[in-house]
Amino acid sequence: MVSKKVLKEIAANVQIFSDVEQKERFLFVVGALVSRLISLNKAAEIIELEVEALLQILESMDIEFSYLGSKDIATERNW
Numbered sequence: 889m890v891s892k893k894v895l896k897e898i899a900a901n902v903q904i905f906s907d908v909e910q911k912e913r914f915l916f917v918v919g920a921l922v923s924r925l926i927s928l929n930k931a932a933e934i935i936e937l938e939v940e941a942l943l944q945i946l947e948s949m950d951i952e953f954s955y956l957g958s959k960d961i962a963t964e965r966n967w
Contacts, residue, residue: 904945910935918946921953928955 905911917931926934932942946953 904949918951921946922951924954928953 905914913935917926917934920926921928921931928939928942932939935942937945
């Protein structure tokens with residue numbers, strides 16, 4: 889398993905946010921979005937950004953994700 893120190897070093901290299909904790913949340917959210925575990929709205933809520941701002945960041949980083957379907961939203965509510 890990867891140590892917390894290594895994860896913090898990775899997060900520190902994310903240029904978008906200044907706070908390491910916010911960088912960690914962003915990386916977590918990107919993984920969850922790409923894996924279709926959360927919706928864009930939930931992702932924006934977790935990292936405390938407006939949906940449009942998050943979309944702009946994702947687009948500028950060429951991060952592609954799929955929007956959740958109605959069945960997926962039920963799963964998200966329990967997450």
